[in-house]
Amino acid sequence: NAGVTQTPKFRVLKTGQSMTLLCAQDMNHEYMYWYRQDPGMGLRLIHYSVGEGTTAKGEVPDGYNVSRLKKQNFLLGLESAAPSQTSVYFCASKGQRTQQFFGPGTRLTVL
Amino acid sequence: GEDVEQSLFLSVREGDSSVINCTYTDSSSTYLYWYKQEPGAGLQLLTYIFSNMDMKQDQRLTVLLNKKDKHLSLRIADTQTGDSAIYFCAEIITSGTYKYIFGTGTRLKVLA
Numbered sequence: 001n002a003g004v005t006q007t008p009k010f011r012v013l014k015t016g017q018s019m020t021l022l023c024a025q026d027m028n029h030e031y032m033y034w035y036r037q038d039p040g041m042g043l044r045l046i047h048y049s050v051g052e053g054t055t056a057k058g059e060v061p062d063g064y065n066v067s068r069l070k071k072q073n074f075l076l077g078l079e080s081a082a083p084s085q086t087s088v089y090f091c092a093s094k095g096q097r098t099q100q101f102f103g104p105g106t107r108l109t110v111l
Numbered sequence: 112g113e114d115v116e117q118s119l120f121l122s123v124r125e126g127d128s129s130v131i132n133c134t135y136t137d138s139s140s141t142y143l144y145w146y147k148q149e150p151g152a153g154l155q156l157l158t159y160i161f162s163n164m165d166m167k168q169d170q171r172l173t174v175l176l177n178k179k180d181k182h183l184s185l186r187i188a189d190t191q192t193g194d195s196a197i198y199f200c201a202e203i204i205t206s207g208t209y210k211y212i213f214g215t216g217t218r219l220k221v222l223a
Contacts (some may be wrong), residue, residue, distance in 0.1 A: 003151075010137075031209055033211075035213075040119065040197060040215055041215060042213040042214055042215040042216050043154075043199070043213040044213075045210060045211070048208075050208055050209075056208070058210070071187065076161060090153055090154065092154075094209060098141070098142050098159075098203055098209065099144075099156055099159070100154075100156070100211060101156075102146075102153035102154040102155070103153055103155045105151075105152070105153050
């Protein structure tokens, strides 16, 4: 099992550009989450999904969109990147137990 | 609202015990977690405690839970340089769905 994987690992964007971050899990988990991590602020929930075809807003959803067309994939989109979206993005999934499994992260810089 | 608080930094000498503290707000949390994040990596679950427990021990790790004060602590015995990392506590919110509230993280530095 690969667990939770994220692509890309690093990305640099210019303000106004768009991109999609991909999260994939091979554990057949229903729940998937996108977080951002900023210094001194811990992890903040952007969006989450409780199953294929469903998504919901988290704590800081503005400027992001998500899709869960397949159970194993959870995509995070930035339509028009802003410098405030410079961060490290983590994806996580949860199965029947309450434990979350995290991906290795994507480091995004918006210039 | 929901909030989880931790101190930002802790420095200890190798071989000493480390104690990382956390306070949370949601008294209905059924599980509380400790995660470890090494530089450039994702979060790795270290241990967790069910809300009806006061203490859980797992090798060098001891978790203490004081539900009355909504206080959680992680004690690492015989701290090693490999324990240097950021430690996050988290609580699970289960009303309606499963969401997790993370603390700000405590950066532990172990001095040789």
